[in-house]
Amino acid sequence: MKTVSEQKVIQYTGTKLNTKGWQQEAALRMLMNNLDPDVAERPEDLVVYGGIGKAARNWESFDAIVRSLKELENDETLMVQSGKPVAIFKTHENAPRVLIANSNIVPAYANWETFHELDKKGLMMYGQMTAGSWIYIGSQGIVQGTYETFAELAKQHFGESLKGTITLTAGLGGMGGAQPLAVTMAGGVCIGIEVDETRIDRRIATRYTDVKTDSLDEAIRMAEEAKQEGRALSIGLLGNAADVLPQMIQRGFTPDVLTDQTSAHDPLNGYIPSKMSLEDAAALRERDPSEYVKLSKASMAQHVRSMLEMKEQGAITFDYGNNIRQVAKDEGIENAFDFPGFVPAYIRPQFCEGKGPFRWVALSGDPEDIRKTDEVILREFSYNTHLCNWIKMAQEKIQFQGLPARICWLGYGERARFGKIINDMVASGELSAPIVIGRDHLDSGSVASPNRETESMKDGSDVVADWPILNAMVNAVGGATWVSLHHGGGVGMGYSIHSGMVIVADGTKDAEARLERVLTTDPGMGVARHVDAGYDIAEKTAREKGVNIPMMKG
Ligand code: NAD
Numbered sequence: 001m002k003t004v005s006e007q008k009v010i011q012y013t014g015t016k017l018n019t020k021g022w023q024q025e026a027a028l029r030m031l032m033n034n035l036d037p038d039v040a041e042r043p044e045d046l047v048v049y050g051g052i053g054k055a056a057r058n059w060e061s062f063d064a065i066v067r068s069l070k071e072l073e074n075d076e077t078l079m080v081q082s083g084k085p086v087a088i089f090k091t092h093e094n095a096p097r098v099l100i101a102n103s104n105i106v107p108a109y110a111n112w113e114t115f116h117e118l119d120k121k122g123l124m125m126y127g128q129m130t131a132g133s134w135i136y137i138g139s140q141g142i143v144q145g146t147y148e149t150f151a152e153l154a155k156q157h158f159g160e161s162l163k164g165t166i167t168l169t170a171g172l173g174g175m176g177g178a179q180p181l182a183v184t185m186a187g188g189v190c191i192g193i194e195v196d197e198t199r200i201d202r203r204i205a206t207r208y209t210d211v212k213t214d215s216l217d218e219a220i221r222m223a224e225e226a227k228q229e230g231r232a233l234s235i236g237l238l239g240n241a242a243d244v245l246p247q248m249i250q251r252g253f254t255p256d257v258l259t260d261q262t263s264a265h266d267p268l269n270g271y272i273p274s275k276m277s278l279e280d281a282a283a284l285r286e287r288d289p290s291e292y293v294k295l296s297k298a299s300m301a302q303h304v305r306s307m308l309e310m311k312e313q314g315a316i317t318f319d320y321g322n323n324i325r326q327v328a329k330d331e332g333i334e335n336a337f338d339f340p341g342f343v344p345a346y347i348r349p350q351f352c353e354g355k356g357p358f359r360w361v362a363l364s365g366d367p368e369d370i371r372k373t374d375e376v377i378l379r380e381f382s383y384n385t386h387l388c389n390w391i392k393m394a395q396e397k398i399q400f401q402g403l404p405a406r407i408c409w410l411g412y413g414e415r416a417r418f419g420k421i422i423n424d425m426v427a428s429g430e431l432s433a434p435i436v437i438g439r440d441h442l443d444s445g446s447v448a449s450p451n452r453e454t455e456s457m458k459d460g461s462d463v464v465a466d467w468p469i470l471n472a473m474v475n476a477v478g479g480a481t482w483v484s485l486h487h488g489g490g491v492g493m494g495y496s497i498h499s500g501m502v503i504v505a506d507g508t509k510d511a512e513a514r515l516e517r518v519l520t521t522d523p524g525m526g527v528a529r530h531v532d533a534g535y536d537i538a539e540k541t542a543r544e545k546g547v548n549i550p551m552m553k554g
Pocket of ligand 1 (some may be wrong): 050052
């Protein structure tokens with residue numbers, strides 16, 4: 001018998017429309033793509049990635065969204081509240097076709113307890129970042145960001161690459177699964193601890209991880225050997241990070257680089273407590289959620305304590321955006337923030353130039369369309385060797401999941417230029433169908449997240465959340481195809497506000513104008529946000545590129 005997701009999730013491809021226009025069609029195909037079994041982590045439960053990050057509130061809402069998108073006129077806008085379609089309004093042709101708000105809770109109540117209560121009552125869902133905003137493209141979506149992080153880390157600490165080093169991490173889920181591949185792309189050895197064997201198998205099947213073992217000794221031996229030989233290798237080690245790290249310390253093993261990407265942002269659904277089987281964890285979660293959260297948080301504290309100890313032993317240690325330091329601090333580990341987050345440590349200079357994880361997807365379903373756009377990057381951005389190397393590496397190593405897609409970090413000016421080229425290629429018929437262009441919410445001007453993207457801002461503005469709201473508003477005004485405003489993505493309830501945008505290049509003149517506007521304002525908000533915080537690189541970018549910032553000095 002077919003499962004519910006097999007019945008309902010249909011991956012539409014080709015040039016035949018199932019809706020009244022390409023903008024609605026793009027939303028429909030991307031919603032379906034988010035839940036494609038090759039893309040989503042748990043499509044049966046509408047879960048795309050990142051703990052319980054969902055694409056729709058429940059199957060009834062999913063059906064209603066699909067129906068609404070199929071009926072939506074070219075001058076109407078569908079409103080989606082936490083995964084449920086709630087209204088359709090007549091707007092105009094250049095307005096967004098869909099506006100989405102996910103998991104937003106009045107600040108004084110913005111915690112997981114309130115969220116779970118609302119979720120249980122059927123009033124809300126957790127949208128994560130790209131799950132509830134329908135622009136998740138599988139683990140590739142994070143690979144380049146992860147690669148950028150490791151490449152910058154290598155540059156700062158080891159010369160040009162990670163060759164001859166061992167990186168230890170945990171969590172090989174939807175996003176975390178990108179780590180082993182990114183480390184090997186940077187020439188290093190990776191041990192990825194993962195408590196769920198099916199997740200390791202999935203990373204091996206999609207070539208994100210090379211080998212697996214359930215033996216700690218074997219993992220260390222394989223890693224040390226590869227390190228000595230300067231050979232890139234990724235190892236999925238079956239185990240619980242909270243237990244394995246202390247065992248490693250006992251054995252005297254210290255990695256060169258240390259981080260973590262378990263879903264620590266969500267103590268109830270994202271982290272498995274120490275010494276617990278998956279089955280026992282599932283049963284306890286059901287039976288006694290507060291006891292589960294207690295054990296889960298205590299295990300995270302144990303995990304972070306070990307990370308701090310390994311840091312003392314010399315491991316270059318950083319937080320990889322899951323808020324595990326905050327949980328440990330709340331559990332009494334006073335120095336939990338002694339290791340930095342990855343954004344201030346490695347990524348912020350790129351944000352200052354409006355750079356971030358820009359992505360595009362071939363609505364045709366034809367990989368050839370992506371290959372042609374790859375060629376454009378290699379031709380038009382040939383001055384950027386780092387970017388061109390990335391594209392070549394991605395072509396060779398990245399297997400598509402669901403609709404063919406590509407990601408690369410482009411900055412202010414580059415995004416608008418690339419958008420126009422793609423639109424022209426659709427218009428001329430060089431590409432077989434429209435392309436949808438979007439980005440992660442983890443971007444230069446679209447997120448306020450004091451333990452992650454906006455950690456340690458120069459002017460102390462870490463918790464100021466006006467920026468993502470302005471970003472969403474300007475992108476909607478500019479005519480993005482869908483715009484979303486979320487709370488709690490990445491780091492969990494109470495710790496972030498962020499916005500998403502997706503826009504279709506359908507080859508029309510109207511789309512050309514919309515692309516020019518949105519792909520300028522969107523990274524432009526990133527430049528403005530970092531100018532306002534006093535970053536020189538952002539000021540230089542604004543000056544060189546002519547971003548109009550009324551109160552910029554000089
Ligand atoms: P996911 O829920 O798909 O995967 C988490 C994985 O961790 C699962 O496979 C789970 O089995 C494993 N896990 C849980 N507890 C464990 C334990 N104690 N020991 C070992 N493994 C354990 O989530 P994801 O999409 O991979 O995201 C992971 C985290 O990274 C989230 O907190 C997310 O918000 C964050 N994130 C960071 C970035 C970034 O760029 N830094 C981007 C996206 C997501």
